Amino acid sequence: MKTFTNPIISGFYPDPSVCRVEDKYYLVTSSFEYFPGIPIFESEDLVNWKQIGHVLDRPSQLNLDSTPCSKGIYAATIRYDKGLFYVVTTFVESKTGERRNFYVTAEDPAGAWSEPNWLVGAPGIDPSLFFDDDGKVYYTGNRVPPNGPLYHKHVEIWMQELDLERKELVGERVSLWDGALKQIHAQEGPHQFKRNGYYYLVIAEGGTGFTHSVTIARSPSLSGPYEVCKMNPILTHRHLGKKYPITNVGHGDFVETQHGDWWMVCLASRPYGGPYRNMGRESFLVPVIWEDDWPVVSPGIGRVELEMERPKLTEKKWSSLPACDSFDSPILDQTWISIRTPRDDFWSLKDRPGFLRLKAKQETITEQVNPSFIGRRQQHMSFDIRTKMTFYPQEQEEAGIVLLQNSDFHYRFVKTMNKGNSVIQLIKRENGIDTIVTELKINAGDIYLKVEADQQNYSFYVAIESENWSLVSENIDGRILSSDVAGGFTGMVMGMYCTSNGKKSETVADFDWFEYNPVSY
Incomplete structure (x- = not known):
């Protein structure tokens, strides 16, 4: 059995999002108050990644003046459609300030990327884009429920059509789901995809700390109602204890290989010297299979491990960076x-x-x-x-x-x-x-x-x-x-x-x- 070592991208590269274009894979992560923003990576085997640039590499794209530490650019999502790459993300101005969402585009993922397209009336954080079979595009984010929260940090996932020609949200805003784990809090990081006649909505719940997790729901209709997977959370490490070598696993994004296999990228941390995570949140990879049209993450194990069986893809190593x-x-x-x-x-x-x-x-x-x-x-x-x-x-x-x-x-x-x-x-x-x-x-x-x-x-x-x-x-x-x-x-x-x-x-x-x-x- 050929294996690989997690994390696939070590160090402070959190909130990974991935997409495939033919036989190549592209991944982006959060960058917060640092410039350039949103590092972007390329791979041919999902294991070996090479940074090819930054999505936000010009001051005109990214004004971080006076942005507090750990604010700025939050979880981005990368998608591809009809010859164009899209990255959508949140700019968090301050602890209590506005959360503003925008997207940029590029024909070449190495850049240059466009100036930001700011989306008016898009509350919340961690947005995602979904390109449906009929050519329509949908924006998904989180927000406080219209009738108010029922408990601390109770939020819901919402969706609205995105008109790419007008570069604005249009039509009805639809409430999709407020999570599988009631009162766990912080429903965020939504990603949508379609498989075998079902629309899937995968989100993060429990906050980005020790209680982090990945949950999922599905529906034959994009707008719902969504059926909650009875196996939720489909991935978490919070039951393994704070001394486990990999903690706060969550914020997953799915990708299907050109051979029909499925994988998930997610964030996690490796504490050391006690419950201390100096390297922050890193990017990990974990296999997925399907049973009864539900995903089983890390089948037979149920957790992310430091060494796992590698994808059935031709290995492509990149030249190592000089020390x-x-x-x-x-x-x-x-x-x-x-x-x-x-x-x-x-x-x-x-x-x-x-x-x-x-x-x-x-x-x-x-x-x-x-x-x-x-x-x-x-x-x-x-x-x-x-x-x-x-x-x-x-x-x-x-x-x-x-x-x-x-x-x-x-x-x-x-x-x-x-x-x-x-x-x-x-x-x-x-x-x-x-x-x-x-x-x-x-x-x-x-x-x-x-x-x-x-x-x-x-x-x-x-x-x-x-x-x-x-x-x-x-x-x-x-x-x-x-x-x-x-x-x-x-x-x-x-x-x-x-x-x-x-x-x-x-x-x-x-x-x-x-x-x-x-x-x-």
């Missing part, structure tokens, strides 16, 4: 992301060829702004990162490495000038309060920085000569980098940072390279 980015390309690799929409050219690969230059912006990573930060997602429980930096700070300016959960929970491992002394500082920010864990004098313009993560134990090193490391701090607690401590929906992002801490400055930090390595202890 070290030497910044020799004129284009920044699509692995890298920034926080919120960039409004100025705070980074450059051209000012000093072979280096990533970050300008010391006044904005800081402790604010809900666009700081001078370029980062990548954590994808392994244990890892080490290292970089070489050239930086000559003025008083209170800082540059270096940041391990970021959000603006109020992170570590900054930076070089700065403090009272006339050039120093290395390890700064722990917890609950919005900075604490200097360690300060060490250093008198060199070029320095090397390294962080080693042994699961939840982080150690920090500095060097003036390559690989001649000096320990700065050892076994620092990494649990503050988990959403279980910090709140929110994102995983840890790590990268390079430079700030002038509120004053105008011409100072820059040049990073010669950045290396990320998974580690097995």
Whole structure:
């Protein structure tokens, strides 16, 4: 038996949605306050995925100014019809602000994608599109029931026709279903598909935490009424306990292969060092069979496992990404992301060829702004990162490495000038309060920085000569980098940072390279 390893996309890539076009598969995930938005991947075997771009890669498409942490772009759905790709998603402005839904289109999934088509009168989050056999298109989302909620976070799934020529919702809005698990709450993430004469509606219930789940209903009519599957939830791990190696499974999307087999992508997390999910919610794959026109997910097992039998598709591996980015390309690799929409050219690969230059912006990573930060997602429980930096700070300016959960929970491992002394500082920010864990004098313009993560134990090193490391701090607690401590929906992002801490400055930090390595202890 040939197997594959879950997750299929590791690290902070949640809420996967998938579609097939002939013998290729395309997958998108949420991106929240990070820019570019909505990473998009391609695969030929559902197991090996290659990122081919971002759906929202222009400031004109995505205004994340002042967007709080863990808001922004929520669960997207990708679909294809008549030569055109569609991605529909929600922009969440703030904790209490408006949820605005829109869709974009592209002939090539690698881009460029269109400007947003904003949909007026589309409440709720996690929208989806369904293309029916008669050529009509339908939008599905969630909303508070018209007669009011019956319990906390009680919402329902609704549907309305979408006129693609007018780019607006038309006709009657229909209530479809308020879920299988009454009072479990948070009915969301609807996806529709048709099989063997039935219309299926699959949703997420129970919230995106430990009680997350996938449920399903069907009807011979798109508008219902919908028959609830008696096997619901068709997938969950909440009965397995919080110590199970895969938790908070949910938010599924179905896909049929060209050979007639069915699979589901879903989100889940891999906690470690206790119930801590530093990598956030990741994308997993699980098989599906059909019995009596109902799906059986992971038949004979009933759960998502780290190793499972692979799909009956010809394996297609992609070239692995290099561990070290030497910044020799004129284009920044699509692995890298920034926080919120960039409004100025705070980074450059051209000012000093072979280096990533970050300008010391006044904005800081402790604010809900666009700081001078370029980062990548954590994808392994244990890892080490290292970089070489050239930086000559003025008083209170800082540059270096940041391990970021959000603006109020992170570590900054930076070089700065403090009272006339050039120093290395390890700064722990917890609950919005900075604490200097360690300060060490250093008198060199070029320095090397390294962080080693042994699961939840982080150690920090500095060097003036390559690989001649000096320990700065050892076994620092990494649990503050988990959403279980910090709140929110994102995983840890790590990268390079430079700030002038509120004053105008011409100072820059040049990073010669950045290396990320998974580690097995």
